[in-house]
Amino acid sequence: MCKKTANSLFKDKTNIYVSECLSTNDFLTHLTKKNNLGEGTTVMTDYQVKGKGQRNNMWESKKKKNLLFSLLLKPNIPLSDQFKLHIIVSLAIKETLTKLDLKGVKVKWPNDIYINDKKISGILIESQIFNKKIKQVVIGIGLNINQNNFDDLNATSILKESGNESDIKHVRNLLNTAIEKRYLDITKNIEELKLEYIANLYKLNKDQNFANNKNIFVGRIVDVDNDGRIIIEVNGNRQKFDFGSVRLL
Known part of the structure; x- marks a missing residue:
């Protein structure tokens, strides 16, 4: 219809x-x-x-x-x-x-x-x-x-x-x-x-467990770049992750 x-x-x-x-x-x-x-x-x-x-x-x-x-x-x-x-x-x-x-x-x-x-x-x-x-x-x-x-x-x-x-x-x-x-x-x-x-990001600036194709790690979401990559602070260093390359546990 x-x-x-x-x-x-x-x-x-x-x-x-x-x-x-x-x-x-x-x-x-x-x-x-x-x-x-x-x-x-x-x-x-x-x-x-x-x-x-x-x-x-x-x-x-x-x-x-x-x-x-x-x-x-x-x-x-x-x-x-x-x-x-x-x-x-x-x-x-x-x-x-x-x-x-x-x-x-x-x-x-x-x-x-x-x-x-x-x-x-x-x-x-x-x-x-x-x-x-x-x-x-x-x-x-x-x-x-x-x-x-x-x-x-x-x-x-x-x-x-x-x-x-x-x-x-x-x-x-x-x-x-x-x-x-x-x-x-x-x-x-x-x-x-x-x-x-x-x-309005879920779990922004909160320590969480994440997993990528290599390991499980603790980090906190701090930003998203202009291409939509998530920026996670891990041990004081900011790392960028593409869609599908990391997930929140």
Whole structure:
């Protein structure tokens, strides 16, 4: 089912609903190869057979309980500005959850949103690059809303945090509005955008255990550079780590 949307930054966007698909990112990416879709087009589903997370991880979600959707953007920005997209989407999700009166919302580098040490949302950004410019991105978002039980004990939802069920479409509309508003900041200097992102980082300036492909070590997150690499202070020395090269234990 397709529906055009008025009163939006994206005048040619279409909201597409499918009851079930392998993943909304794959579904939307496939559509872009056959159709000239307007920027802001979304695909929303009740259930993903093979929901995708970062580094080929699966996204667990019960049918009709959570927000599962993907968004098409056409930023036409330099590849070096890719981290801006992570900032915009992460902070839009945090803003949405805060508007729903949830407390303790934090951004867990690089692509998760946490509440009280538990994951409530994940982001997957897949870019189409041409001549060192990001021409098009498909942004997949999973946000736990009305699911009460998880196989992963480290997961939570709006229901578990607030005690109340929420209308999934209402939450999606709030999130879309927040993303559109922050997307207008895409041309801002990365240093300006990073200020709010870093201020809301999960476990910022706290000693934690980390693991990379070599060992387990103690350090503290102190910053993120302009390319999105996490900066961890280890034994008084600051070290930079790329996406996927280190994880918080």
